Amino acid sequence: MSRSPLRRSLATPVLLGLILVAFALVAWAVGSKPFNQTIIDIFLKVIFAVGLWVFIGNSGVISFGHIAFACLGGYVAAWTTIKPMMKGISMPGLPDWLMQTEIPYWAAAAVGAGWAAVWALIFGAVLMRLSGIAASIATFAMLAMVNSIYSNWDSVTAATSSVVGIPIVRSVWPYLIAAILAVVLGWAYGISRHGLALRAARDEPTAAAASGVNIPRMRLIAFVVSGAIMGMGGALYAHSIGIVTPDTFYLGLTFITLSMLVVGGMGSLSGAVLGVLFLSSLIQGLRWLEAGVQVGTSTFALPGGVQEIALGAVMILILMFRPAGIMGNRELTLPRAGSDTPGRSGPTN
Amino acid sequence: MSELSADKVSVAFAGLKALSGVDLTVASGQIVGLIGPNGAGKTTLVNVLTGFQAATEGSVRLDGQGLSGLRPHEVRRRGIARTFQGGRLFRDLPVIDNLEVTGVGLGQSRKAAIAEAEAMLDWVGIAPLANRIAGTLPYTDERRVAIGRALMGRPAFLLLDEPAAGMSAQEAAELSALIRRIAEELGCGVLLIEHNVGLVLGLCDHIVVLDSGAVIETGPPAAIRDSERVRHAYMGTAAETDLPVLEVEA
Numbered sequence A: 001m002s003r004s005p006l007r008r009s010l011a012t013p014v015l016l017g018l019i020l021v022a023f024a025l026v027a028w029a030v031g032s033k034p035f036n037q038t039i040i041d042i043f044l045k046v047i048f049a050v051g052l053w054v055f056i057g058n059s060g061v062i063s064f065g066h067i068a069f070a071c072l073g074g075y076v077a078a079w080t081t082i083k084p085m086m087k088g089i090s091m092p093g094l095p096d097w098l099m100q101t102e103i104p105y106w107a108a109a110a111v112g113a114g115w116a117a118v119w120a121l122i123f124g125a126v127l128m129r130l131s132g133i134a135a136s137i138a139t140f141a142m143l144a145m146v147n148s149i150y151s152n153w154d155s156v157t158a159a160t161s162s163v164v165g166i167p168i169v170r171s172v173w174p175y176l177i178a179a180i181l182a183v184v185l186g187w188a189y190g191i192s193r194h195g196l197a198l199r200a201a202r203d204e205p206t207a208a209a210a211s212g213v214n215i216p217r218m219r220l221i222a223f224v225v226s227g228a229i230m231g232m233g234g235a236l237y238a239h240s241i242g243i244v245t246p247d248t249f250y251l252g253l254t255f256i257t258l259s260m261l262v263v264g265g266m267g268s269l270s271g272a273v274l275g276v277l278f279l280s281s282l283i284q285g286l287r288w289l290e291a292g293v294q295v296g297t298s299t300f301a302l303p304g305g306v307q308e309i310a311l312g313a314v315m316i317l318i319l320m321f322r323p324a325g326i327m328g329n330r331e332l333t334l335p336r337a338g339s340d341t342p343g344r345s346g347p348t349n
Numbered sequence B: 001m002s003e004l005s006a007d008k009v010s011v012a013f014a015g016l017k018a019l020s021g022v023d024l025t026v027a028s029g030q031i032v033g034l035i036g037p038n039g040a041g042k043t044t045l046v047n048v049l050t051g052f053q054a055a056t057e058g059s060v061r062l063d064g065q066g067l068s069g070l071r072p073h074e075v076r077r078r079g080i081a082r083t084f085q086g087g088r089l090f091r092d093l094p095v096i097d098n099l100e101v102t103g104v105g106l107g108q109s110r111k112a113a114i115a116e117a118e119a120m121l122d123w124v125g126i127a128p129l130a131n132r133i134a135g136t137l138p139y140t141d142e143r144r145v146a147i148g149r150a151l152m153g154r155p156a157f158l159l160l161d162e163p164a165a166g167m168s169a170q171e172a173a174e175l176s177a178l179i180r181r182i183a184e185e186l187g188c189g190v191l192l193i194e195h196n197v198g199l200v201l202g203l204c205d206h207i208v209v210l211d212s213g214a215v216i217e218t219g220p221p222a223a224i225r226d227s228e229r230v231r232h233a234y235m236g237t238a239a240e241t242d243l244p245v246l247e248v249e250a
């Protein structure tokens, strides 16, 4: 058979991975601390956007709640990596075994992913029976619930005060590896039979059910996979700044990550990744302009606040002219020789 | 040998009685026609048989076992497949993926599903369409894809909701031959809903006529052709007064 869609789609994660590597190399070459931190932040956003895409892109159900899983992961990092003595002060209610636990950041990221996946399974078992706007509102309620619990259960979360002392990881490489891992996971999910069945159910639910697809179950699988990716991202986010509060993982992060997904195009994995790269670069560029650029002898600076306004305007313009996002439903692939098929449907085509 | 039956099925939609006490049986290898004017309740009966609509009264049985309460995907996994009035293909997916969805929906790996989908496209006679995006296909090809998608996993029963709508006589004849092969070569029990009465008369072993949710006549094609009651039911709908004139060769 001439047709091997699975192998052909391998180009997508490879190309996306190479782009991410290029970003890391630039950070390494520039060698400035703030720039390094900017690139780390981009990699974290890639992880979040890919996590969102796994569920939203494939199911068509908008979730406002996924940052809750990042919160779960972030606090796992706090619980498992802060020095026991410091934990005793800020979070005295932790059980003794957890108080004594001190694991490396990468292990915390793995545990954070697992912990978030468990909760995605629990929440998802209820939520995945809902559809459309009801499901979206319910995911938002989940975010509010998690935020509220973490803001009030002070003996294990220090409530709304900052939990400090999370070992900071300043090298870009671990974040690069995690971002590539997220892309590969997202791709593998997308080409799996579960991904295919879920996209079919997204486009034509009645026909999918008549084809034997158990729609709530397919959604649940995507929800758990995406929850795990968000949990990993949340833990690494905590390690990138060394400090967490419940509001670190709330509306602000929800809004920016969803915007990146929508601008990039939630119909494709490439859209998720490129949306992050595009909007992050734009934000960074505007920040530099606000801070002031030396032109000859005078300094040119945008007035404060222009960054938010310009960002909003650019997003609106893009969505006006490309409602399906920058990538539409297309994936980044190598130009195909001798094929007349316009690949338009998710990562397998 | 398998048997799918509706047993005194009634469905009421907020006061409107879409079906009242309908009995119908399809056996393996048999082609049963279900005809009746617009709004007679034909699609509603298919929805009940496939788990999309709960019966208000009565039951659906597969080899004597009740199917009530099963969700559509569960009904499909028991070997009862259907198509829809108007196709409902996965429009953005290539044809082969449309078939593949049923394979994976039934629990196959993608690889196994692709292999079966390729064989099925061949069997239905649309192998050259494999990589076309489903949403770009003409009408008649869409119907064949829908049938191929339904046949994945070799269902014991296939319920076709107006597969010939909008087809020319030539295309209808080709479809007719395909349906006959489905019954004869695959041993599938077929329930055929069709407004093209000529096609139904030429193809079916047994015909059930619905009007306003009730069975007004059942029997072999010859008996249906000569029935006064059937002729009368069709008089009401101007578009369908061409009853049995259109003959389709077997």
Ligand SMILES: Nc1ncnc2c1ncn2[C@@H]1O[C@H](COP(=O)(O)OP(=O)(O)OP(=O)(O)O)[C@@H](O)[C@H]1O
Pocket (backbone or CB within 6 Å): B013, B016, B018, B036, B037, B038, B039, B040, B041, B042, B043, B044, B045, B085
């Ligand atoms: N979900 C529903 N809610 C309310 N009424 C419905 C619903 N589905 C069908 N009906 C009504 O039930 C009756 C039977 O409809 P049905 O679609 O089964 O007819 P049909 O025989 O398939 O007609 P057609 O030949 O036009 O496809 C119609 O009066 C229709 O308006």
Ligand SMILES: [Mg+2]
Pocket (backbone or CB within 6 Å): B042, B043, B044, B085, B161
């Ligand atoms: Mg109908």
